Amino acid sequence: MHPVLYTVLQRLGLGLLTLFIVSIIIFSSIALLPGDFGQQVLGQAALPETVEAFRRELGLDKPAWLRYIDWIAAVLQGDLGTSFSGRASSGADASRSVWELVAPRLSNTLFLAGFTALIAVPLSLFLGITAALKRNSIYDRSVNAVTLTTISFPEFFLAYLLIVVLAGIFPTLSNVTPDMSLGDRILKIALPALTMTLVIVAHMMRMTRAALINLLASPYIEMAQLKGASRAKVIIKHALPNAWAPIATVIAFNLAYLVVGVVVVEVVFVYPGIGQLMVDSVSSRDIPVAQACALIFAATYILLNLMADVIGIVTNPRLLHPR
Amino acid sequence: MTTDTDNRGAKGDILLEMKDVEIDGFSDERWHKIVKGVDLTLRRGEVMGLIGESGAGKSTLGKAAMGYAQPGCMIKSGTIMFDGIDLMALSETEKRKLWGSRIAYVAQSAAASFNPAHRLIDQTVEATIDHGINGETEAKTDAVELYGSLQLPDPENIGTRYPHQVSGGQLQRIMTAMAMSPRPDLIIFDEPTTALDVTTQVEVLVAMRDIVEKFNTAAIYITHDLAVVAQMADFIKVLRYGDEVEEGETRQMLSEPKEDYTKTLWSVRALHKDESPSEDIALSIKNVDAAYGNTVKVLHDVSINIPRGRTVSVVGESGSGKSTTARVITGLLPPMKGSIEFNGQPLPAALKDRNKDQLRRIQMIYQMADTAMNPKQTVAEIIGRPLEFYHDLRGRKRDGRVAQLLEMIELDDSFMDRLPGELSGGQKQRICIARALAADPEVIICDEVTSALDQIVQEGILKLLLRLQKELNITYLFITHDIAVVTAISDEIVVMFQGQVVEQGLKSQILSPPFPDYTQLLLSSVPEMDPDWLDKLVDERS
Numbered sequence: 068m069h070p071v072l073y074t075v076l077q078r079l080g081l082g083l084l085t086l087f088i089v090s091i092i093i094f095s096s097i098a099l100l101p102g103d104f105g106q107q108v109l110g111q112a113a114l115p116e117t118v119e120a121f122r123r124e125l126g127l128d129k130p131a132w133l134r135y136i137d138w139i140a141a142v143l144q145g146d147l148g149t150s151f152s153g154r155a156s157s158g159a160d161a162s163r164s165v166w167e168l169v170a171p172r173l174s175n176t177l178f179l180a181g182f183t184a185l186i187a188v189p190l191s192l193f194l195g196i197t198a199a200l201k202r203n204s205i206y207d208r209s210v211n212a213v214t215l216t217t218i219s220f221p222e223f224f225l226a227y228l229l230i231v232v233l234a235g236i237f238p239t240l241s242n243v244t245p246d247m248s249l250g251d252r253i254l255k256i257a258l259p260a261l262t263m264t265l266v267i268v269a270h271m272m273r274m275t276r277a278a279l280i281n282l283l284a285s286p287y288i289e290m291a292q293l294k295g296a297s298r299a300k301v302i303i304k305h306a307l308p309n310a311w312a313p314i315a316t317v318i319a320f321n322l323a324y325l326v327v328g329v330v331v332v333e334v335v336f337v338y339p340g341i342g343q344l345m346v347d348s349v350s351s352r353d354i355p356v357a358q359a360c361a362l363i364f365a366a367t368y369i370l371l372n373l374m375a376d377v378i379g380i381v382t383n384p385r386l387l388h389p390r
Numbered sequence: 391m392t393t394d395t396d397n398r399g400a401k402g403d404i405l406l407e408m409k410d411v412e413i414d415g416f417s418d419e420r421w422h423k424i425v426k427g428v429d430l431t432l433r434r435g436e437v438m439g440l441i442g443e444s445g446a447g448k449s450t451l452g453k454a455a456m457g458y459a460q461p462g463c464m465i466k467s468g469t470i471m472f473d474g475i476d477l478m479a480l481s482e483t484e485k486r487k488l489w490g491s492r493i494a495y496v497a498q499s500a501a502a503s504f505n506p507a508h509r510l511i512d513q514t515v516e517a518t519i520d521h522g523i524n525g526e527t528e529a530k531t532d533a534v535e536l537y538g539s540l541q542l543p544d545p546e547n548i549g550t551r552y553p554h555q556v557s558g559g560q561l562q563r564i565m566t567a568m569a570m571s572p573r574p575d576l577i578i579f580d581e582p583t584t585a586l587d588v589t590t591q592v593e594v595l596v597a598m599r600d601i602v603e604k605f606n607t608a609a610i611y612i613t614h615d616l617a618v619v620a621q622m623a624d625f626i627k628v629l630r631y632g633d634e635v636e637e638g639e640t641r642q643m644l645s646e647p648k649e650d651y652t653k654t655l656w657s658v659r660a661l662h663k664d665e666s667p668s669e670d671i672a673l674s675i676k677n678v679d680a681a682y683g684n685t686v687k688v689l690h691d692v693s694i695n696i697p698r699g700r701t702v703s704v705v706g707e708s709g710s711g712k713s714t715t716a717r718v719i720t721g722l723l724p725p726m727k728g729s730i731e732f733n734g735q736p737l738p739a740a741l742k743d744r745n746k747d748q749l750r751r752i753q754m755i756y757q758m759a760d761t762a763m764n765p766k767q768t769v770a771e772i773i774g775r776p777l778e779f780y781h782d783l784r785g786r787k788r789d790g791r792v793a794q795l796l797e798m799i800e801l802d803d804s805f806m807d808r809l810p811g812e813l814s815g816g817q818k819q820r821i822c823i824a825r826a827l828a829a830d831p832e833v834i835i836c837d838e839v840t841s842a843l844d845q846i847v848q849e850g851i852l853k854l855l856l857r858l859q860k861e862l863n864i865t866y867l868f869i870t871h872d873i874a875v876v877t878a879i880s881d882e883i884v885v886m887f888q889g890q891v892v893e894q895g896l897k898s899q900i901l902s903p904p905f906p907d908y909t910q911l912l913l914s915s916v917p918e919m920d921p922d923w924l925d926k927l928v929d930e931r932s
Contacts, residue, residue, distance in 0.1 A: 153882050289497070289503075293494075294495075294520075294568075295489035296520065297483075297515075306503075308507035308508050382507075385506065385554050
């Protein structure tokens with residue numbers, strides 16, 4: 068087997084193992100949450116027998132390890148379970164499957180993340196490469212200063228600032244609905260996407276710049292210069308191909324943030340994303356939904372890091388072309 | 391100025407003329423003079439050897455011949471005329487038109503100077519195509535021819551490989567092909583064989599010399615190795631501390647150097663110790679097999695006897711298993727098979743099974759004194775640590791012993807409070823020697839301890855080691871690839887090749903015929919100060 072394929076499969080296996088371990092951690096930490104769903108829903112006045120019956124219906128009376136096995140077995144078959152809210156004991160049975168709740172939110176989040184990435188990643192690469200090219204120039208310093216400033220503000224502050232400045236041009240509420248046209252949706256998410264772009268560009272741009280400048284001290288870069296290559300050629304042809312691994316890692320890290328870390332931005336712009344759903348489900352002790360969200364977040368992190376690893380591997384000629 | 395270009399056998403018109411060149415370098419927060427007003431004249435087709443110790447400014451001067459100052463350096467004044475063009479007056483863009491077309495550069499470490507991400511042939515012809523000297527197809531066909539004339543194996547296909555897929559000696563020859571591809575007027579060779587094994591060095595030297603002759607290219611050959619420069623250069627310029635010491639025709643410089651400094655450079659190799667046989671074995675390893683990670687076996691049935699109070703040198707190329715042998719003896723790499731005996735008693739194979747006294751008796755000194763010391767600890771702390779650990783000396787007693795040890799290595803107690811960063815390379819290695827001595831060892835393993843040092847500093851360290859051996863009856867296992875060092879200090883020699891012992895015996899015995907094939911190859915590859923040595927060797931081998 069080609070060593071690259073072998074390494075990639077190995078990483079994939081490790082990723083799955085990590086996901087499995089994370090699922091245990093998710094389950095145990097949610098089990099450790101204080102309070103009881105039955106008590107929470109039925110209120111202080113509920114009779115102990117009613118609470119008990121309710122718990123039995125939800126399966127909360129079983130021991131933890133058995134509940135974990137039930138849960139993970141169902142997840143492996145593609146069944147994320149049924150939400151606790153709207154169950155029969157708390158009135159009419161209006162409960163919905165977790166997937167039904169999560170899917171539209173997840174697709175919203177991915178849409179916003181994808182759109183932001185589409186702006187932020189090329190922008191950071193461009194700024195990083197040009198800053199490395201014009202190292203220590205006024206351009207380099209200003210790019211650094213501006214991106215550092217935007218990353219230094221809390222997200223909500225940036226969000227409100229953008230609302231104040233751009234409220235006349237873009238809508239300030241991003242309450243998208245599934246029946247909107249693509250153009251309308253993009254217009255609606257312009258401000259949150261811009262906020263998040265400002266938050267993540269600095270990190271990626273600085274890493275791109277640092278990775279390139281780090282390589283500029285290599286003997287082969289001096290060799291390229293002494294062969295008469297121009298500055299732009301030295302950076303793009305000789306430094307960049309060797310810099311993808313660290314750049315991919317930091318991009319993956321930031322893309323993961325776009326999916327799992329944006330609840331504050333969602334709240335400010337009233338965007339129906341998965342972050343809000345997770346916060347709501349935790350506060351209402353809706354265990355299946357909270358677990359599903361956490362598992363999706365973990366899978367996102369692992370998948371993106373796996374992709375960064377793969378990029379690092381296939382851009383490394385030592386692995387791609389073994390002796 | 392001793393430069394007198396008219397007396398040289400003039401080969402052609404003047405190609406490069408540098409006058410009163412001063413170069414400053416920035417370090418430790420201030421500017422230092424690196425090159426202090428040197429003149430240099432080179433005619434077409436001539437090869438000049440630039441020689442000097444590290445810090446002499448030879449590499450900086452060589453790069454300045456291209457009008458290039460590396461980051462942190464600045465050509466302050468002087469004129470550099472290349473074929474009638476004033477390089478000092480050119481802009482970066484204009485200079486780039488000359489670099490890689492009319493002036494080419496061959497760097498010291500070929501492994502680090504090729505871009506790992508591109509194929510060798512693409513790098514070979516890159517400058518030629520970029521400067522519009524040749525089209526891609528023609529340039530590549532020509533590169534294949536160059537590979538062939540540089541004696542590279544499979545010249546048709548070697549270029550499709552990546553740098554990590556070929557050996558160091560091959561890379562260095564491909565870099566020569568890269569320099570030659572645009573048919574430059576001038577090539578700067580910056581220590582091109584320093585990183586190579588001596589057996590590989592010969593092939594590369596022959597290839598480089600022949601191709602420079604073939605195209606009548608002028609060259610500046612920078613090196614610290616006199617014997618190498620004697621083979622390559624028509625005349626030699628000696629530099630010291632950024633100043634020219636003297637310049638002259640190669641044969642004349644070798645036979646009758648004028649300046650004292652040049653004479654000391656020439657005489658370093660004269661250090662010699664008489665061997666004395668001994669049957670009292672201090673340390674012996676028997677039938678050792680060793681491997682890293684249970685897969686690649688690097689030692690095959692290695693047996694070595696080390697007599698007490700003597701120096702046993704282990705010689706061989708990189709990858710021959712010299713350093714692995716040292717790791718086995720220290721217990722860092724327990725062998726798969728075989729045993730180690732110390733004073734006739736078996737020594738536990740693994741480091742963790744040895745007691746403090748067994749650890750104390752075998753000490754080690756490393757090649758890179760820099761990385762073998764904690765940069766945040768003072769000399770007293772570095773030497774004091776083994777005193778506390780092995781002898782439980784503390785406070786004033788400890789400091790007294792540190793001062794004694796410093797005296798033994800010919801430094802005074804003013805060094806006690808210094809940090810490694812404030813010491814020179816030779817001083818650092820002395821501190822490492824003192825640290826080893828602090829344990830009162832019986833055996834010291836010296837792993838390439840002089841390889842990173844200049845020849846004069848090397849001589850000082852070797853003399854110190856010999857003196858300590860005489861005074862303290864210490865046993866040395868000396869690992870090195872430098873045959874000159876071996877002949878200087880050993881009693882016995884072990885020749886290793888591909889993880890096996892080729893032979894072991896007294897110095898006189900190993901260094902005189904008849905030789906096993908490999909020993910013959912190794913010994914004959916060591917450059918000699920005779921300018922005709924390389925020619926004779928090529929004749930003998932063909």
